[in-house]
Amino acid sequence: xxxxxxxxxxxxxxxxxxxxxxxxxxxxxxxxxxxxxxxxxxxxxxxxxxxxxxxxxxxxxxxxxxxxxxxxxxxxxxxxxxxxxxxxxxxxxxxxxxxxxxxxxxxxxxxxxxxxxxxxxxxxxxxxxxxxxxxxxxxxxxxxxxxxxxxxxxxxxxxxxxxxxxxxxxxxxxxxxxxxxxxxxxxxxxxxxxxxxxxxxxxxxxxxxxxxxxxxxxxxxxxxxxxxxxxxxxxxxxxxxxxxxxxxxxxxxxxxxxxxxxxxxxxxxxxxxxxxxxxxxxxxxxxxxxxxxxxxxxxxxxxxxxxxxxxxxxxxxxxxxxxxxxxxxxxxxxxxxxxxxxxxxxxxxxxxxxxxxxxxxxxxxxxxxxxxxxxxxxxxxxxxxxxxxxxxxxxxxxxxxxxxxxxxxxxxxxxxxxxxxxxxxxxxxxxxxxxxxxxxxxxxx
Amino acid sequence: xxxxxxxxxxxxxxxxxxxxxxxxxxxxxxxxxxxxxxxxxxxxxxxxxxxxxxxxxxxxxxxxxxxxxxxxxxxxxxxxxxxxxxxxxxxxxxxxxxxxxxxxxxxxxxxxxxxxxxxxxxxxxxxxxxxxxxxxxxxxxxxxxxxxxxxxxxx
Numbered sequence: 001x002x003x004x005x006x007x008x009x010x011x012x013x014x015x016x017x018x019x020x021x022x023x024x025x026x027x028x029x030x031x032x033x034x035x036x037x038x039x040x041x042x043x044x045x046x047x048x049x050x051x052x053x054x055x056x057x058x059x060x061x062x063x064x065x066x067x068x069x070x071x072x073x074x075x076x077x078x079x080x081x082x083x084x085x086x087x088x089x090x091x092x093x094x095x096x097x098x099x100x101x102x103x104x105x106x107x108x109x110x111x112x113x114x115x116x117x118x119x120x121x122x123x124x125x126x127x128x129x130x131x132x133x134x135x136x137x138x139x140x141x142x143x144x145x146x147x148x149x150x151x152x153x154x155x156x157x158x159x160x161x162x163x164x165x166x167x168x169x170x171x172x173x174x175x176x177x178x179x180x181x182x183x184x185x186x187x188x189x190x191x192x193x194x195x196x197x198x199x200x201x202x203x204x205x206x207x208x209x210x211x212x213x214x215x216x217x218x219x220x221x222x223x224x225x226x227x228x229x230x231x232x233x234x235x236x237x238x239x240x241x242x243x244x245x246x247x248x249x250x251x252x253x254x255x256x257x258x259x260x261x262x263x264x265x266x267x268x269x270x271x272x273x274x275x276x277x278x279x280x281x282x283x284x285x286x287x288x289x290x291x292x293x294x295x296x297x298x299x300x301x302x303x304x305x306x307x308x309x310x311x312x313x314x315x316x317x318x319x320x321x322x323x324x325x326x327x328x329x330x331x332x333x334x335x336x337x338x339x340x341x342x343x344x345x346x347x348x349x350x351x352x353x354x355x356x357x358x359x360x361x362x363x364x365x366x367x368x369x370x371x372x373x374x375x376x377x378x379x380x381x382x383x384x385x386x387x388x389x390x391x392x393x394x395x396x397x398x399x400x401x402x403x404x405x406x407x408x409x410x411x412x413x414x415x416x417x418x419x420x421x422x423x424x425x426x427x428x429x430x431x432x433x434x435x436x437x438x439x440x441x442x443x444x445x
Numbered sequence: 446x447x448x449x450x451x452x453x454x455x456x457x458x459x460x461x462x463x464x465x466x467x468x469x470x471x472x473x474x475x476x477x478x479x480x481x482x483x484x485x486x487x488x489x490x491x492x493x494x495x496x497x498x499x500x501x502x503x504x505x506x507x508x509x510x511x512x513x514x515x516x517x518x519x520x521x522x523x524x525x526x527x528x529x530x531x532x533x534x535x536x537x538x539x540x541x542x543x544x545x546x547x548x549x550x551x552x553x554x555x556x557x558x559x560x561x562x563x564x565x566x567x568x569x570x571x572x573x574x575x576x577x578x579x580x581x582x583x584x585x586x587x588x589x590x591x592x593x594x595x596x597x598x599x600x
Contacts, residue, residue, distance in 0.1 A: 076464075088530040088569040126475075126512065127526075127570050129583025162462045167471060167510035170568065184470030184496075186509035202464050254532035254573035261574045296531055327573070329532055343531045347568055353509075437543035440552055441529065441566055 006264040007248050008215050011100050018134050020141040023102035029147060031218035035110040036155040043114035043221070050220045050228040051246050055092075056082055056173070056210030057295065057324050058403070059312045061243060062217075066115050068197035069205050077117040078201045080182065080208040081108060083124040083131070084166055084173040087295035088347060089327035092250035093211035095262050097124075097131035100215075101138035107214035109147070109159055110221060115207050118158045123178050125166045136163060170351035174402045175208035176200075177353065188355045189402035216247055232267035233311040245311030249326055253279040256286065256332035268314070272306040274328055286332040290419070294324025296344045297407025299414030303333075319417070321410040337419040338426045339433050341411060342370040348408035358393040359405035365389055366412055371442060374434040378427040383420065386412050447488045448495075452480055456495055466496045470506050478513050478520075485516035521556040521563040523598055526580040529566045532573035541577050542566055544591040562598055 011017040011026060023029070035043055048063025069077060081104075085093040096104060108120050124132055139161055142148040150158050169187050171177040176190035179201045200206025220228050228247045235244040245267040251274055254260045258280030265278075271291050275281060282288050290300040293308065293315040301308055301318055308318045315323055331340055349363035366389055369382050390413050393399055394406035416423060448456075455476050459469045473492050477484050484492075484507060486500075493500040507513045514520050527542040542553065545564060549557050556563040572578040575587020579594060586597055 085571055086569060089532050089573050090569070091571045091573055094571045125571070126583060127567070127580055127585070129580075130585065132583075160462075164468075165471065165475060167474070167512035168567070169510055169512075181471065182468060183465065184467040184498075184502075184506055186506050202468075252573060254576060255535045260532075260576065292531075329535070329573075331535065335535065340531065340535075343529075343534050347530055350568055435539060435543070437529075437539040437546070440543065440546060441539075 004248075004265055007219055008096065008103070008212065008250060009100075009262070009264045011103075012095065013099070017099045018101055018138060020102055020138070020145060023100070023106075027222070028102055029106055031221040032106050032109050032113075032147070033153065034221055035113050036153060036157060040114045040116055043110065046225055047114070047217060047220060050225045051243055052213065052216055052220060052228065053243065053245065053312060054210055055212035055216070055249070055325070057087065057297070057322075059323060062209055062213050065197060065209075066111075066207060068195060069115055069207065070198065073116075073205055075116065076119060076204050077115055078204055078206040079108065079112050079115060079117045079120040080175070080178060080196075080201060080206060081120060081122040081214060082173060082175065082178055082208050082210045083122055083128070084170075084178060085128075085211070085325075086125055086170040086173050086351075087297060087325045087327060088344075089252060089254050089292060089295050089329040090325040091252050091327075092262050092325070094128055094131055095250070096211055096215055097128065098134050101135045102142075103215050103218065104135075104211055105138060105142055105148070105161065107217040108161060109152070110217050111207070111209065111214055112159050113157055117207070118160065120159065120161045121164050121182055121201070122161060123164050123166060123172065123182055125172070126168050132163060132165060139163070169353075170347075171353040171402075171404060174404065177402065178208060179206065186353070188353055191401055212250055233309065233313070236313050239313060242313045245313065245323075251278070251310065252325070252327040253330070254327070255292075255330040256283050256288070256335070257281065257330050258283050268309045268311040270307050270309050271301055271328060274310070275306070275330055279330070282330060282332055284332070286334060288330050289333040289335065290331040290337060290340065290415075292327070292329035292331075292411075293318075293320050294322065295327045295407075296329070296347065296411055297403075298322055298324040299410040300331075300418060302418045319414060321406060336426065336433060337415055337422050338370065338373060341415045342367070342374055344411040345370055345408070348404065352404060352408070356400040356402075356405065358399040359408065362389045362393040362405065363408045366408070371434065373423075373427060374432065376430045376432040380424060380427055382427070383416055383423055387416055446491065447481070447485060448477065448491045449480075452476055453495065456492070467498055467502070469496055470498075470503055474503070474507055474513055481519075482521075483514040483516050483519035518554075519556075521560045523561065524563045524565060524580075524582055525594065525598060526565045526567035526570065527553075528568070528570045528572075528576070528578050530569035532569070533576040533578060536576040538577035541579075541589070541591055541594070545594060548591060548595065
């Protein structure tokens, strides 16, 4: 098979990859020119036909989301760009923004024309200072070149793009949490329905799309639906709900590998291939014990599940929550799963917004139980308690407003199911692995 | 008056971007926090007046984010965030935090006695390919050791 030629990462590491000149030299903004000659509904139909599934974690088809907007709405309609990338292990959007901001801006402009929006807010996490400055400069270049602002390229289409910085809260990546945060409130996710497409930002119809999702849009216009669907994996015939996993995808690989990084491949590469061929293998000549398939919310693959294809369907078949953000984190065979799970639970407990009791309390209790195990006071029945707490929180059992709790529960369920004997041995041995740094931080809560 | 005219102008410059002034809560808090190293209750009232909402509404949002410091715990000259989430923790992130804590004689959340550095733990900074990583204010540094962090901070 010929090596895959990157599309989304085509300009990465080129000199001046972030400048308008470099982007234009590669044919940049041709998709916008084309889009401006097309009827908005035709663009929506193209993205829908391409089955571009959202890259932010949930995998909802972007084109279908766009069709949920009310027809003939007098406006305004808003686009919110979700650049609050915060799922542990995930950094693909940062690379897209830092290195190729114009690809994103073109995606935003095409999407706004398609959904009849004249205002886009790009909600970017505060920690991405460099991305913010690169985007700010790129947006200014666009206004100066007539690619943003009034009457873009003489088409009569107006578009303003505003950057809005977050303040270090994971929950702002949940689309209605993001909207609340943008409105100047605490980022408490909203009860749905109404979905944002009906009533979103400032109570107006709103589409929230991830950075990578929007970056795919100009390529669909330029290269066509058939090209997009020639990459990836068709729907699984045995699963009528699987829509297929088409297009290129950025995979982030981190943790215990020799060459951590971000690679672009057609959807469906296996975890093993990513680790062996694209990340230089597991470090120090060790073996992988567990692999996170798509950010910690998705749970874990065990060492004998590494041939799982990382498309939207594969991780589910292996008992994980889904593909998530396709952030692969490798844990080597010298690392305790008790320690890894503690880290995951501590993250979720810190980031739970506190609105729904099962999540606020559940994440904290799971963390405290693991703390107790890790100071040598664990009991075997603690494992059942962990599974019970995990099983009672989230959208799936119907006890929370958003999916954060499902993402907090999944690593617990997977770890105890797939690595139970290791947890039992840990408890029986009376080991203690809580470190001074962790005790410091536990005290600083 | 706590907010200078320059700060007020920067806040007012945000208004045209949004149909509702309340959306300027986060931008305004960032502007004030960057300049004054905390958001005092006096500053909060002055922001509220500019945004034409109640100070309690701003405090409600501000306290949610845990990012903004109130006047009892102002930030030092530089804020150093050390990532403690999984990809960094697998490659020494927590040990890095611990050694900085010892070097600077300050726990996470604290500020050195001379006011030069505030140390924080952070959740995933999104630079996992360069673990362990830190932020100094909002600039990311990757694959760092405690010695390198000291050099970066002294610059």
